[in-house]
Amino acid sequence: MQKKINVGLIGLGTVGGGALQVLSQNRTLIGRRSVDIVVKKICNLDLPYTEARIAELGLTETTATTDYHDLTDDPEIDIVIELIGGIHPALEMVQAALRAGKSVVTANKDLVASHGAELFQLAAEHQADFLFEASVAGGIPILKALKDSLAANNIVEIMGIVNGTTNYILSQMSSTGADFQPCLQRAQELGYAEANPTNDIEGYDAARKMAILASIAYNANITEDMVYVEGIGKISKFDIDYAAQLGYVIKLVGLARPSAAAEDAVEVCVYPLMIPTEHPLAAVNDVFNAVFVEGDALGQSMFYGRGAGSLPTASAVAGDVIAAARHIVNGTQGGYGLRLFAKRRVLPIGDCNNKFYIRLMVQDKPKVLAQIAEAFAASEISLDSVIQKRVMDSGLAEIVLITHQVREANLQEAVARLHRLSCVDCVASLIRVKGA
């Protein structure tokens, strides 16, 4: 395995810059461990910047271009790394590279979560690898673990903290007692959240990652639009506080598991979840990510690390490049492709079963609790506990309830009933709870 493999890099932003740095600075180590890998061409719109970076890193074998065809048309380039993100023109670039028989490495979760299946297919047709470890949980090698090391397992459950921004905000709320808005602001000041934080806060980013994880775990074509999503915008410091009193922490969790109700279905969701403090995921704080996997043989496992950032993401990109390079040297590119052989539908959220935490503001009058209990009973929901009742300055009382496992549709029905009760001022919070 002494052959030199030429790589073309598209994009020189945060992740692209990191990938270039890792591949060039650790080139000797990588070469001794596997194959000598050279970044031959970099495609980036800002040509002077690209040339300056190349000079700065002393890369005498590397040239710059603004046209991606210079990479995809180059017969000496074996692997194309796409790191510009978004659907267009990333999709066209990846397609061009695969059609030219080049293996592709990407960190583009948007692309994989929406166009994954067709790109796996295209890669297989052209005997090329299509690898995307960096698209989920940054540097954490969870996709390769699911595809290879855990391949003998039926996956019982995946629970992922796969968005660093929201995990930072919730960790801050938990440790400082502050409310959502100031914590979001702090995340923005630190560069952990974007100016428009919708993608992270509303859970869309996590949903894309869960679509990818679920596709691999269940060998099914799960796209981001199939994932039920709730964000963290409504989580208040009161909920964080009650959670702590009850022995829980609140995390934005992506969940994937086979449906207990229907054999052909999987649950794939993203929502805030109360996790028992002794659960391994509960200790995953700040911008760290972690994916908790239960396999029927393996039992419980967890993979923890940095889910974003220039170098951690570059570590995953470079790992994929090394894998693709080894396959090329061995002549087996395309031989380890992902197989989406299972037809699985995603269970509608109404059919999922969960335990719920419900915080209500009610009139502080006699018989209120009886009316509330009745509303739940009418939807066949039994309560685990009625935890708190405190009277506010407004004259309203706060009640916190935890249900047993309920069908979500029934829960929604009960909530509609509560809204109709004159003694109920509002249903302030509704958060799922991990537990039997």
Add this chain to the structure above:
Amino acid sequence: MQKKINVGLIGLGTVGGGALQVLSQNRTLIGRRSVDIVVKKICNLDLPYTEARIAELGLTETTATTDYHDLTDDPEIDIVIELIGGIHPALEMVQAALRAGKSVVTANKDLVASHGAELFQLAAEHQADFLFEASVAGGIPILKALKDSLAANNIVEIMGIVNGTTNYILSQMSSTGADFQPCLQRAQELGYAEANPTNDIEGYDAARKMAILASIAYNANITEDMVYVEGIGKISKFDIDYAAQLGYVIKLVGLARPSAAAEDAVEVCVYPLMIPTEHPLAAVNDVFNAVFVEGDALGQSMFYGRGAGSLPTASAVAGDVIAAARHIVNGTQGGYGLRLFAKRRVLPIGDCNNKFYIRLMVQDKPKVLAQIAEAFAASEISLDSVIQKRVMDSGLAEIVLITHQVREANLQEAVARLHRLSCVDCVASLIRVKGA
């Protein structure tokens, strides 16, 4: 990849039985994800038991034997799984299989930690795979992660909780306040510790795993005899208690890192370590294992799961069998072998630098503290803090000190000085502390 791969299994104990169960019960899933894998022959000394298990699992394509040559001489068998443990005759079996060009999968840490390099070499000569994921941390896919996904990283540090028995005992001591002996007894009752627990308690088991981890992380030939080892037999409940007060938990940790002092050296050790409670490893309790890895690109990561047990270990064995089978189908067996290209010596423990926690029993007299401080100063050791001083019923006082980072040889010199002081009754504990 529709070919059928025949496997021969040697050993049908806890792990062997688990491997047979996973490979047979999940055969369809494995086949759809990769290659159809059939256990063709099982070699086990108790023939009636083997035949009974085969019948019980309804394996019509499987036969039993007591002679391993029936497996290694069978041209239809492509992969041999060795799960009897120990050096002899496992070594001879593995050698015979590799010499016959068969890929070998093993969980045998004793074998890999002592004869690894020669077996890697033998596998390379015969273009066969030699895979041993299950030898370290059971079901946790840490070896593959180091070899593949993290291959672009210089490994800055590995800290592993890689022995479930000792982690259970220390967790129990910590949660119940009990002392070492009753917790060991409880571990034995639960089957977590053997009747003769020396291998686990004294850290030898962990040392073998660290030799394997360090060999992979630093591409060097590190054998178990090169690993400095201290066990947990001397840890008292008082130390656990002080540790908690100071914000630490005590874990038996295996450590591997490049030496800061000498470029050609690595530190590879196993010893009880005080870990800050906020460190991810601090929350790893009971029989769970975890390997914390810091890479220069990846940053901090952790891999958590069950380090022992029939099915978790079988998950790793089956993952390796799947990898070996894919390589055979692709004609690339032996193409991904581990490369031990680096000459690295292991730094003598005396040359390592660490922070220390020291618990002393001293006469409760004036000027004692001054004499002790002088003993440390004479060895050029500066103290971070003098934490506690309490007078016991015996009239002796207890002093707890934490040093700054010190060269271990200097620390030992200071301890010898302390022993010579008439005011010092004994040095009750000496435990390394994670920290700058």
